[in-house]
Amino acid sequence: MTVQTRLRAISRSNSFGLFVAILVFVAAFHLLANGFTSKVNVYSITRSIGIDGVIGLAMMTVLVTGGLNLALGAIGVCSAMGVGWALQTLGLPIWFSMLLGVLLGTALGAINGLIVVTTRLHSFVVTLATMSIFFGTMVLLSGSNGFNELPHSLTGFGRMRLFGMVSPLLLVMFVVAAVLFFIYRYTAFGREMLAAGANPFAAKLSGLPVERLFVSCHALCGGIGAIAGMMASLRNGAIVPSMAGPLGADWLLPAFLAPVLGGTLLAGGGISVLGAVLGTVFIAVISSGLYMLQLGEFWIQTALGLVLLGAILLERGRAALALARSTRR
Amino acid sequence: MRKFLRTDWLGLAVLIVLGGAALGIARPEFLTPYSIDVILVGFSLTVVVALGQGIIIAIGHMNLALGAIGCLVAVAFGGSMQFWGFPTWAAVLFGLAIGLACGFVNGWLTHKSGLTSFIVTLATLSIFKGASLGITEAQSFDGISDAVKAFGSDRWGPLPETLLVAVPIVIATWLFLGKMIPGRQMLAYGGNPAAAELSGISRGRIVILAHTLSGLFAAIAGMMTVARLQIATPTIGDEWLIASFAAPVIGGAVLSGGHLPVIGTCLGVLVIALINQALVLLAVDPFYVQVLLGLLILAAVGANRLREARLGTGPKLRLS
Numbered sequence: 001m002t003v004q005t006r007l008r009a010i011s012r013s014n015s016f017g018l019f020v021a022i023l024v025f026v027a028a029f030h031l032l033a034n035g036f037t038s039k040v041n042v043y044s045i046t047r048s049i050g051i052d053g054v055i056g057l058a059m060m061t062v063l064v065t066g067g068l069n070l071a072l073g074a075i076g077v078c079s080a081m082g083v084g085w086a087l088q089t090l091g092l093p094i095w096f097s098m099l100l101g102v103l104l105g106t107a108l109g110a111i112n113g114l115i116v117v118t119t120r121l122h123s124f125v126v127t128l129a130t131m132s133i134f135f136g137t138m139v140l141l142s143g144s145n146g147f148n149e150l151p152h153s154l155t156g157f158g159r160m161r162l163f164g165m166v167s168p169l170l171l172v173m174f175v176v177a178a179v180l181f182f183i184y185r186y187t188a189f190g191r192e193m194l195a196a197g198a199n200p201f202a203a204k205l206s207g208l209p210v211e212r213l214f215v216s217c218h219a220l221c222g223g224i225g226a227i228a229g230m231m232a233s234l235r236n237g238a239i240v241p242s243m244a245g246p247l248g249a250d251w252l253l254p255a256f257l258a259p260v261l262g263g264t265l266l267a268g269g270g271i272s273v274l275g276a277v278l279g280t281v282f283i284a285v286i287s288s289g290l291y292m293l294q295l296g297e298f299w300i301q302t303a304l305g306l307v308l309l310g311a312i313l314l315e316r317g318r319a320a321l322a323l324a325r326s327t328r329r
Numbered sequence: 330m331r332k333f334l335r336t337d338w339l340g341l342a343v344l345i346v347l348g349g350a351a352l353g354i355a356r357p358e359f360l361t362p363y364s365i366d367v368i369l370v371g372f373s374l375t376v377v378v379a380l381g382q383g384i385i386i387a388i389g390h391m392n393l394a395l396g397a398i399g400c401l402v403a404v405a406f407g408g409s410m411q412f413w414g415f416p417t418w419a420a421v422l423f424g425l426a427i428g429l430a431c432g433f434v435n436g437w438l439t440h441k442s443g444l445t446s447f448i449v450t451l452a453t454l455s456i457f458k459g460a461s462l463g464i465t466e467a468q469s470f471d472g473i474s475d476a477v478k479a480f481g482s483d484r485w486g487p488l489p490e491t492l493l494v495a496v497p498i499v500i501a502t503w504l505f506l507g508k509m510i511p512g513r514q515m516l517a518y519g520g521n522p523a524a525a526e527l528s529g530i531s532r533g534r535i536v537i538l539a540h541t542l543s544g545l546f547a548a549i550a551g552m553m554t555v556a557r558l559q560i561a562t563p564t565i566g567d568e569w570l571i572a573s574f575a576a577p578v579i580g581g582a583v584l585s586g587g588h589l590p591v592i593g594t595c596l597g598v599l600v601i602a603l604i605n606q607a608l609v610l611l612a613v614d615p616f617y618v619q620v621l622l623g624l625l626i627l628a629a630v631g632a633n634r635l636r637e638a639r640l641g642t643g644p645k646l647r648l649s
Contacts, residue, residue: 068447121630124391124447125574125584129626132571136619246567247619253455256448266445298467301459308452309438316442 014263014315018278022285029289036292039165045288050169051231053280054176055251056258058224060276061180062109063259064197065217066268067123071112071131072255073248075222076229077241078138079105083230084147084239094151102226108134109222113215123218135247146240150233158234169231173277176224181273193217198269253304257283261311283307338580338593345599352603356610364606366489371602373495374553375572379598380502380591381546382573387506388519388539389586390439390446395573396566397457398431398544399551404461404470406552407561411472420474424552425545431457432544436537446540461563469562473555481556491553498549503591515539519586572601575622579629600625 029036055072062069069075079101086097112130116123160168183190196203196213204210228251233239244251260266261282262275286307290300353360378395385392406424409415415423435453439446483490505512518525518535526532550569555561578584579600580593601622608618 115627119631119634121634122584125578125626125630128571128574129623129630132619132623132626136616136623139616140614140620247571249570252451256451260448266448296463296466298459298462302456302463303459305452305455305457305459308455309449312444312448312452313438313442316444 015272015275015278018261018275018282022278022282025282025285025289029285029292033289033292036289041288041292042165043161043167045284046165046170047167047235048287049280049284050167050171050173051228051235052254052258052284053170053173053277054224054228054231055255056262056276056280057173057176057180057273058221058228059255060259060262060264060271060273061224062123062217062221063264063266064193064268064271065123065214066197066200066266067116067214068127068256068266069109069112069123069218069221069225070127070252071108071134071248072221072225073244073251074131074135074138075105075108075225075248076232076251077244077248078108078134078229079222079226080229080233080239080243081138081142081147081241084150084233085142087151088147088149094154098230101230102223105226105229106219106223109225110215110219112222113218116218117211117214131247131249135241139241142241144241146238148238148240150238154234155237158237169234172227172231173280176227177273177277184271184273189216194269194271253301253308254280254283257304257308260308263315338590338596341580341593341596341600345596345603348600348603348607352607352610356607359606359610362487364610366484367609368599368602368606369492370489370557371605372598373489373491374550374557375576375601376495376595376598377498377546377550377553378569378573379576379594380498381543381550383577383582383589383591383594384502384506384515384539384546385446385543386519386574386577386582386584387586387589388515388535389522389584390536390539391450391574391584392435392540392543392547393447393450393570394431394435394454394457395543395547396569397454397461398428398547399554399566399569400461400563401431401457402428402548402551403555403561403565404465404563406555407470407473408464410474410477411470417474417476420477421552425548428544428546428548428551429541430544432541432547433537435544436540439540440533440536465561465563467563469560471560473559473561477552477556478559481553481559491557494549494553498546499591499595506589506591511535511538516587516589519588521587571619571622571626572598575626575629576601578626578633581629581633583633584630597629 035041055076058072059069082104083097083101086092086100087094092100108130112123112127115121115126115130119126157168162168184194192203192208193213193216196208196210197217200210232243236243258279259271259276261279262277263272264270264276283304287300287304290303291297295303349359358364378399381395382392402424405427406420409420409423410417431453435446435450438453439449442449480490485493506516514525514530515535515538517528518530518532522532525535547566551565554565558565576597577589577594579597580595581590582588582594604621605618608615
């Protein structure tokens with residue numbers, strides 16, 4: 001590949017388009033919205049990129065299978081509540097409680113995966129049911145009481161400002177993204193998950209344990225969802241059952257927006273870790289910018305829906321254009 | 330007779346009768362007129378929501394924006410009466426028009442983009458919901474006309490008036506899917522899109538029609554909820570999603586499309602209404618309803634899958 005063709009490939013990639021769009025919007029908001037690039041605002045943007053980024057990456061790991069996980073928010077909240085219980089009621093050390101939380105999330109994800117694989121039902125209906133079951137059980141066990149006496153070292157970490165304006169939650173997201181990038185790019189396990197998702201039949205015929213790989217994808221999603229749940233609690237300074245909305249459904253939009261904007265295929269087998277991260281940055285910049293322009297909190301939700309719609313239509317149009325160009329030759 | 334015994338919904342009907350009888354013995358107040366009234370009102374609202382989703386399930390699509398459309402319609406319905414002084418009939422027409430328009434947008438976008446309805450309706454969900462919250466600034470509209478309030482609380486003999494809207498809708502849906510050409514075409518398309526298109530059924534027409542009807546049902550349910558609550562709040566529709574899928578699935582609908590038992594869906598709605606009422610009477614935490622509904626969905630789809638396996642019609646390997 002010559003330098004020129006490589007440059008052309010990069011300039012046509014989805015991530016490059018997103019990167020340019022982010023730069024354009026940052027510049028525009030810097031000029032139009034007073035205080036968009038202030039330290040306070042940059043801090044709040046990096047914090048939401050951190051949390052929403054991990055939520056998006058969690059969903060991406062299960063989009064790999066061509067399925068989805070509506071129960072992601074419920075798993076995140078359940079795991080965070082588990083951590084709170086271990087910390088506050090049992091008085092376990094922080095690292096051990098967090099480990100338990102991630103294990104709980106992984107187990108709940110694995111339950112989803114096992115049901116999907118054994119019943120061969122679409123993951124939509126399975127996770128619709130488990131979303132209700134997980135969340136309902138958690139509320140019954142906790143009596144809707146949150147945990148608000150978190151250790152100071154934890155809440156201090158959540159409030160920390162690196163260089164006066166960067167939330168440490170952003171770094172957590174980068175670590176998760178780097179680990180996923182490594183798994184999908186360089187390990188046999190990651191490549192096998194992608195192969196199984198791209199074409200389960202072919203993968204099965206080539207001897208891959210497709211069922212087991214799909215359960216792993218769901219378990220991975222649950223584990224990362226647990227991390228996102230803990231990050232969201234750090235932002236709140238407390239762990240409350242309502243932090244992701246009714247049944248954890250408030251996470252759904254960020255969970256799908258980021259990977260889909262980043263070029264992850266809903267049909268399975270195609271992911272982009274970099275794209276998902278850039279997608280999250282894009283959303284955070286737009287939401288924050290519109291907020292600073294005083295559009296009103298509620299209309300931002302409408303704007304994000306329009307962005308999602310616009311992005312997927314644009315992607316369609318570009319794919320059609322590329323096809324037309326290649327067939328003309 | 331044998332055909333009757335093999336219907337999807339016979340087991341469900343037996344379950345409802347047995348469950349109702351058991352509850353009536355354990356808690357005699359279950360069979361009082363007041364309690365039955367609560368069940369019937371719950372039934373008439375949920376059945377419209379369930380059929381609104383069912384008609385989309387019939388073509389193998391889904392409509393996540395169902396509740397958001399209901400919410401936007403409820404807000405527009407209440408707002409047009411409170412601020413623009415619309416008479417009741419004009420407000421109803423306005424609400425129906427908004428529902429139809431939202432549904433049409435869903436269908437048109439799904440058809441034109443070739444994307445899955447999941448992602449399109451996820452986007453429009455956020456658009457419609459944001460608009461409802463933005464218009465109301467998260468407040469409620471209480472300038473509802475007396476006629477609407479009366480409709481939500483009045484009786485027609487022993488029956489709540491909301492049932493008088495729900496029953497014709499159920500019958501119309503049953504006739505539409507069972508006897509009319511566009512309805513049959515929708516089911517044919519849902520069962521096998523490729524075969525349906527090859528036999529001359531227009532994909533665009535079917536998809537847009539189904540989504541538009543779904544929008545219409547959401548609009549009716551939204552306005553019925555306003556009548557019931559006597560107030561138009563932007564939280565209407567927030568809790569529709571689970572029930573809208575649970576009822577058709579419990580009734581035997583196939584999520585991949587092609588089959589929507591209308592009677593089964595009604596029984597599924599009745600199961601949900603009974604569970605709700607039973608848990609109120611037994612004074613247990615409302616979150617048990619959530620857990621129980623989730624388990625019921627899993628049990629119902631599991632039972633359907635078992636039946637398919639016995640008949641040898643199930644998918645051989647479908648893992649996603």
